[in-house]
Amino acid sequence: MTDTKQSRLTATLLCVTPPDEHQEQGIRAFLQKKYGEDVALTIQQDSSLKSGFQLHVGSEVYDWSAKGRMEQFRQQVEQLVAKNTRKDIIPLLRSSIDEFRLLAKSSEVGKVKSIGDGIAVVEGLEHAAYGEILMFDNGIKGMVQDLRRNETGCILFDNADDISAGSKVARTGKTAGVPVGDAFLGRVVDALGRPIDGGDAIPADGYRPVEEPAPGIIDRQSVDTPMETGLLSIDAMFPIGRGQRELIIGDRQTGKTAIALDAMLNQKGKNVICVYVAIGQKASSVAQLVENLRKRDAMDYCVVVSATAGEADTMQYIAPYAGCAMAEYYMHKGRDVLIVYDDLSKHAIAYRAMSLLLERAPGREAYPGDVFYLHSRLLERSAHLSDKLGGGSMTALPIVETQAGDVSAYIPTNIISITDGQIFLESDLFFSGMRPAVNVGLSVSRVGGAAQTKAMKKAAGSIRIDLAQYREMEVFTQFSSDLDENTKEQLQYGKGLMELLKQPLCNPLSMAEEVIILVAATNKVFLPVEVSEVKKKKLEMLEYFHSAHKDIVDECLEYLKNSYIPKASESGILYSPYLRRILDSRNEEGESFSVQFHTRDIDSLNEWVRMEGGALQQDLIGRYKEKIAGFSTLLEDIELPK
Numbered sequence: 001m002t003d004t005k006q007s008r009l010t011a012t013l014l015c016v017t018p019p020d021e022h023q024e025q026g027i028r029a030f031l032q033k034k035y036g037e038d039v040a041l042t043i044q045q046d047s048s049l050k051s052g053f054q055l056h057v058g059s060e061v062y063d064w065s066a067k068g069r070m071e072q073f074r075q076q077v078e079q080l081v082a083k084n085t086r087k088d089i090i091p092l093l094r095s096s097i098d099e100f101r102l103l104a105k106s107s108e109v110g111k112v113k114s115i116g117d118g119i120a121v122v123e124g125l126e127h128a129a130y131g132e133i134l135m136f137d138n139g140i141k142g143m144v145q146d147l148r149r150n151e152t153g154c155i156l157f158d159n160a161d162d163i164s165a166g167s168k169v170a171r172t173g174k175t176a177g178v179p180v181g182d183a184f185l186g187r188v189v190d191a192l193g194r195p196i197d198g199g200d201a202i203p204a205d206g207y208r209p210v211e212e213p214a215p216g217i218i219d220r221q222s223v224d225t226p227m228e229t230g231l232l233s234i235d236a237m238f239p240i241g242r243g244q245r246e247l248i249i250g251d252r253q254t255g256k257t258a259i260a261l262d263a264m265l266n267q268k269g270k271n272v273i274c275v276y277v278a279i280g281q282k283a284s285s286v287a288q289l290v291e292n293l294r295k296r297d298a299m300d301y302c303v304v305v306s307a308t309a310g311e312a313d314t315m316q317y318i319a320p321y322a323g324c325a326m327a328e329y330y331m332h333k334g335r336d337v338l339i340v341y342d343d344l345s346k347h348a349i350a351y352r353a354m355s356l357l358l359e360r361a362p363g364r365e366a367y368p369g370d371v372f373y374l375h376s377r378l379l380e381r382s383a384h385l386s387d388k389l390g391g392g393s394m395t396a397l398p399i400v401e402t403q404a405g406d407v408s409a410y411i412p413t414n415i416i417s418i419t420d421g422q423i424f425l426e427s428d429l430f431f432s433g434m435r436p437a438v439n440v441g442l443s444v445s446r447v448g449g450a451a452q453t454k455a456m457k458k459a460a461g462s463i464r465i466d467l468a469q470y471r472e473m474e475v476f477t478q479f480s481s482d483l484d485e486n487t488k489e490q491l492q493y494g495k496g497l498m499e500l501l502k503q504p505l506c507n508p509l510s511m512a513e514e515v516i517i518l519v520a521a522t523n524k525v526f527l528p529v530e531v532s533e534v535k536k537k538k539l540e541m542l543e544y545f546h547s548a549h550k551d552i553v554d555e556c557l558e559y560l561k562n563s564y565i566p567k568a569s570e571s572g573i574l575y576s577p578y579l580r581r582i583l584d585s586r587n588e589e590g591e592s593f594s595v596q597f598h599t600r601d602i603d604s605l606n607e608w609v610r611m612e613g614g615a616l617q618q619d620l621i622g623r624y625k626e627k628i629a630g631f632s633t634l635l636e637d638i639e640l641p642k
Contacts, residue, residue, distance in 0.1 A: 011039045014046040014065075015053035027055065059124040061109045061170075112136075112167040113151060118312045119357045120154045122169045128152050131175050131211055137168040143176050143318075146358045153358045155314040157192060175211065178322045179204030180329035185273070188290055188304040191319040193326075196306065197290075208329055210321040214380035221386050226451045227338060227395045230266030230508020231259060233438045233501040236460040236518055237467075238423055241451030242336050242393040243384025247415055249400045249407065250425030255436050256399045258505050259423065260340040261289060263397065265298050266508035267338060273330045274302040275339040277323035279316050280346030283308045292506060309346075316350035324381050327394050331383075334390035339382070343399035344375055348411045365410045372414050379418050407442070421445035435502055440467045456511065459518035463497065470494025489527070496526045499534040513542055559620075560595060567616055573608045574599055602634075 011031055013019070019027065024041075031039040039057065046054075052065035110124030120142060122134070134142045134154055140163060146153025154169075178193040181204045188197035195202050223241035240246045240263075248256045264274040278286045286306050293299045303326055307319035320341050327337045341347070348371055355368040363369045375398075382396040398419065400412050405427060407416065416422055421444045430437035449457070473490060477483060483491075500521050503509070509517075517538060520526065529537050557579075565577045574597035582592035599605045 009035060009037065009039050009058060011041045012056040013041060013043045013053055014049060014056065015043065016045065016047055016049055016051055018043055018045065019053070031057065056109075059108050059110055059126055061107050063107070108171045110152070110169045112163060112165055112169060114165060115160055115163055117357050118156050118160065118314045119354070120156060120160070120163065120169070121151050122154055123151045125152050125169065125171060128171055133172045133174050133176055135170050135172055136163055137170075138162045142169075145354070146360070155317070155354060156312070157314060157318070175209050176318070177207040177209045178325050179206075180208050180326050181205030184303050184326060185301060186299045186303075188286075188306060190311075191305065191307045191315045191322045193322065206329075208325040210318060210325050211377075212325065212328065212381065214377065215383045215385060215389075219386055219389055220383045221391075223384050223447045223451050225336075225384075225393075226448075226453060226456075227263075227272075227336075228266055228270075228511055229259070229263040230510070231262055231436055231503060232509055232514050232517060233436055233503075234259070234423060235456065235511070235514055237440065237464040238421065238438075238443050238445040239448035239452045239456070240395065240397075240445060241384075241448050242395050243382065244421070244445075244447055244451075245379050245382050245396040245398065245419040246445060246448070247398050247400060247419040247422035248425070249402060249412060249416070249422050250437070251402050251405055251427045254425040254427055254430045256401070256425060257285075257289070257342055259425075259436055260342060260397050260399065261292060262503075262506065262508045263338065264293065264302060264340070265296055265506060267301065268296070268298055271336065272301065273327070273335055273337045274298075275323050275327045275337060276302060276304045277320050277339065277341050278304065278306045278308065279319050279341065279343060280307070280309045280350060281342065283310065296506065313350040313353045316347060317354055320344070320347055320378055324378060324394075328381065331385065331392040331394045332390060334392045336392060337394045339394060339396050341378075341396065341398040343401055344415060345399075345401040345411055348374065367410060371411070372418075375415055376418050379415075420447050433502070434498065435504070438501075440464055440471065453511065455515050456518075459515045459522065461518075461522045463518065463522060467494065467497055470497065492531075493524060493527055495531045496529065496534050497521055499531055500526065500538060502535065513545075516542065516545055557593070560593070564616065564620060565595065568597065568613070571608055571612060573604045 013027065024043075028039075028041060031041065035057070049065040054065050055062040108125055108127055110122045110128075113121045113123045115121070120136075122128075125134070128134070128144050128147070130144055130147060132144045134144060136142065140156060140158045140160065142154040142156045144152055145155050156163075179202065180193075181202070183202050183204070184193075187195055187199060187202060189202070190196050193202075193204075220243075223243045225242045226235075227240045227242045227244070228235055229240060234240070238246070248259055250256050260276070264276065267274055276289065278289075283306075286304070286308060290299070290304055293302055293304075303323075305319055305323040305326065307315040323339060323341070327339045330337045348367065351371065351374055352362075352367050356362065356366070360368045363371075379396055379398060382394045384393040385391060396419075398415060400415050402409065402412055407413070407424065422442075424439040424442040425437045426439040426442075427437070429439065452460075470490065470493070473487065474494065477487065477491065500517055520541060526534055526537065560579060565579065568574050569577060576598040578594070578596040580594045580596070582594055599608075
């Protein structure tokens with residue numbers, strides 16, 4: 001072994017009292033055995049250790065000091081308390097003291113080379129991993145984001161005023177995570193899961209990593225259940241399914257957040273958890289949204305994760321991943337979750353600023369080369385899980401801001417290619433009074449049609465094509481005064497449709513109300529109505545249905561119990577009747593019931609249908625017309641082994 005090699009590795013022993021000759025020999029023997037070479041040993045006194053000693057070998061530290069013992073005990077207690085937040089703390093402390101054993105394990109420690117703008121460059125951490133949490137000597141945490149030959153780039157999660165060049169940094173061996181649990185419902189937290197709404201500390205049921213691989217193909221199932229937004233223009237033409245990723249895109253101040261807010265309000269009473277992630281928003285805007293949710297009793301099923309414009313870029317960067325981790329907690333419990341990222345344009349800008357500070361090579365529009373991966377690994381985590389994994393789902397509504405309606409810019413095109421469709425909001429429509437200002441031509445949902453209810457699919461009909469034709473016809477006929485009657489009728493019909501699709505803020509419609517409006521619209525019920533009166537007539541029609549048919553379920557049940565079933569049983573061909581309520585009817589609006597009979601043979605049943613049953617069924621259909629829908633199914637009993 002050369003002298004050059006020997007001079008590279010040195011050891012420093014920090015102690016209160018210098019070791020005796022026997023102790024020094026033992027330490028040298030440990031170094032020889034551990035590193036396989038003679039290590040130059042320097043002994044220094046340090047009274048801050050209280051007792052014991054610390055051995056520094058390169059970037060590794062072996063701590064046998066009283067200070068190290070207290071730090072190990074503190075970490076042990078914190079871990080136990082974090083895992084058992086709902087239990088009495090006294091037995092935990094007792095068991096911690098009884099079971100505490102000092103571990104003489106090495107920890108890798110480096111030094112801060114430079115620091116500024118929330119970025120620390122650390123040297124000496126040779127084995128640090130990407131995404132690993134680092135602990136600074138003043139208790140501030142950071143995360144590894146850049147690995148270089150002789151140094152490591154780290155982003156900070158707290159104020160770095162107390163950190164300076166030369167400060168010590170230790171590896172933790174842990175990846176970044178956030179606390180999760182049911183107690184987070186109704187709360188506003190920052191990107192690290194800490195409450196910022198002035199409430200009490202939030203007890204956590206566990207921790208989830210902010211970065212997690214997306215579910216694989218086998219772990220997913222198809223999107224087959226609607227995620228109703230309560231917005232007629234979206235649910236009818238661009239339906240969103242549970243587990244889908246639907247982009248909301250448009251210029252500034254065109255109602256993007258309003259759509260997301262309405263979608264969240266519409267989940268009340270539908271057993272859906274909502275997570276709203278505010279990235280780079282004004283604190284006043286976030287406060288206003290939270291107030292809107294509270295006014296309408298929607299905060300009980302919502303979690304708001306906020307990283308406002310006044311916070312560091314590092315917090316804005318981590319916020320959507322933290323929100324996604326919280327949503328995944330509920331998804332893996334079999335719940336349906338709606339998550340809103342508002343917005344990913346600002347997230348990309350924060351990542352760009354952070355990457356430039358880390359001295360990464362800039363690419364198109366100064367964004368780093370991995371900006372596509374930035375959002376793809378986030379949005380791919382949204383899924384409809386298989387029944388084996390609980391059948392939960394996470395539906396993502398990412399929001400992207402465009403400049404002058406340019407959807408071909410770098411970030412918009414990236415996210416359009418990742419998502420399953422987009423809702424494009426047009427500035428001209430918005431300023432003309434169309435709210436929501438959905439552009440029919442540029443908007444699309446690639447999987448929502450598979451999750452659309454039969455009633456909605458039938459009611460929507462050709463409304464999208466009709467609207468597109470109207471907008472095209474409107475452009476070509478605006479300078480013409482001599483129009484034929486068909487063209488005039490088409491224009492009047494299109495104007496009426498546009499008026500029907502207008503919806504005020506925080507006023508989502510139920511599926512039944514949407515279907516009623518669509519059926520009336522596609523059958524041209526509103527065609528004779530003046531455009532200025534369409535809104536009034538729509539409200540009157542809905543009020544009529546609410547008042548005239550609010551007892552339809554009770555009325556139908558009474559008819560089935562007191563008339564339909566007794567008449568069907570009179571012949572004796574049908575016997576042992578059952579009337580059952582169907583509890584799981586997720587794909588249909590309203591309530592579903594099952595009327596069951598037994599019969600001896602198919603021939604007798606067919607005879608009864610021909611002689612009596614057909615008239616009885618016609619009576620049921622005629623009585624309620626299109627207010628109810630039904631079907632008949634023949635079942636055969638199969639004997640089971642005794």
